[in-house]
Amino acid sequence: MTSPTIGVLALQGDVREHLEALTAAGASAVTVRRPEELAAVDGLVLPGGESTTMGKLLRIFDLLDPLRERLAAGMPAYGSCAGMILLASNILDTTPDAVHLNGLDITVRRNAFGRQVDSFETDLDVVRVGGEPMRAVFIRAPWVERVGDGVEVLATVPEGPAAGRVVAVRQGDVLATSFHPEVTGDRRVHALFADMVRERRTSSTPA
Structure with a gap:
């Protein structure tokens, strides 16, 4: 089987690192x-950035409706940080016109961990990636305040003031993390997503 073609939304954020x-x-x-x-892509990564700005750029580049349509049709997607916010069905602490793509039945809180100066790193046990704990980098990150039916929690903060907060989820073919695995050199989250895209493409291919 040929490699899946996975796009990275290149409007803002760590595009090169995700690629x-x-x-x-x-x-x-x-x-x-x-x-x-x-x-033309089999799946899409929505990188970090500033979620309200990214929502405006989606409109400017005429991508908002096509992206919603592809997600509704089952295209796999992975969102990190701001990407998680965009994929959510409900967003707290944002503007009334904020874009949400309804890819995940979750409620997220923007900048939940604080400002840029409150960015931090910690080790997380992440379900489905296997191996040792993953070093996770949080930069003005959201967290998940509500998960709907069918949403699998993949990781929570292990300790500190935010202990127990949900920071990684999956629902069907949509994956999201509050943290930035693209900046650490640990490729396990991206490998998981690539496998999800392969499986989706295989299941969609006529026998």
Whole structure:
């Protein structure tokens, strides 16, 4: 089987780092800025950045409706930090016109851990990635305040003031993390997502 083609939404954030991580995971990684580029990929990564700005850029680049349509049709997606916020069905502490894509039945709180100066790192046990705990980098990160039916919790903060807060989830073919695995060199989250895209493509291919 050929490598899946996975796009990285290239409007803001760690685009290059996600491309490198996906390539290391065996995917054919490409940037996505136009509707026709979105239409050509098997899955999509929504990187970190500033979620309200990214929502505005989705409208400017005529990507908002096509992205919603592809998600509704079952396209696999992975969102890190701001990407998690965009994929949520409900967002707290944001503007009334904030974009949400309804890819995950979750409620997220923006900047839940505090400002940029409150960014931190910790080790997380992440379900489905296997191996040793994962070093997780949180930068003005959200957390998940509510998970709906069918949403699997993959990781929670182990200790400190935010102990127990949900920071990684999966629902069907949609994955999201509050943290930034693309900046640590640990490719396990991207490998998990690449496998999800492969499985989805296989199940969608006529026998």
